[in-house]
Amino acid sequence: MDTTLEIGKKLVSLCKQGHWLEAVDTLYSPDIVSIEAVEMAPGRKRMEGIKAVREKTLRFLKDVDIHSCAVTGPWPHGDRFIVGFTLDHAQKNGPMAGKRVTIEEAALYTVKDGKIVKEEFFYQMPG
């Protein structure tokens, strides 16, 4: 069974390559809980279960153009690890369409039985 550090390294490697959905499918528990810092859309602050998190990932990939994503870490501590993301992206649709925005955030992951069971995103409210 992979250690926390090994899972962290795999996650960072997949995210660096833009393989977001593969990361979810291979590293996440069926019971994953995903929690945003801010409720960007109603009912989307906290998601539970691999189905909801896959849909969230697919929606993200459908909604934005990713120009680049720098990924740092992982930094482990017991059964958790932190990863940093600097994401240069633009919405494909809506009033902000095409406007490139760079966001910085940190994510805290919790591992149990060799799978990621919780992801929590840390960032400031945009704007």
Added chain:
Amino acid sequence: MDTTLEIGKKLVSLCKQGHWLEAVDTLYSPDIVSIEAVEMAPGRKRMEGIKAVREKTLRFLKDVDIHSCAVTGPWPHGDRFIVGFTLDHAQKNGPMAGKRVTIEEAALYTVKDGKIVKEEFFYQMPG
């Protein structure tokens, strides 16, 4: 009372200026708990109370030469925030004396009633 984000910004500002002890004295709760990722020395993985954490800080400042310390963040999420540190430093004494080492780590802080009540350091085992 300061918000989590305001406390995070103050901490980052003080750390950037190298005012480590001032950060402890002004932002930390008397009941602070400080937890390292790794037990570097016996009994020093977890410290409780402002006295122990002040002593830890003073010992760190006495033991190392800090050449530079880049501080990133804060990234908030509810009552917690994450800060990144890249520390270029050297031990003053012992077998590694004078050898410059750069370590990267992330720290997760928990805030309660306007004070930092927990700090947890995330990093890989050196070496």
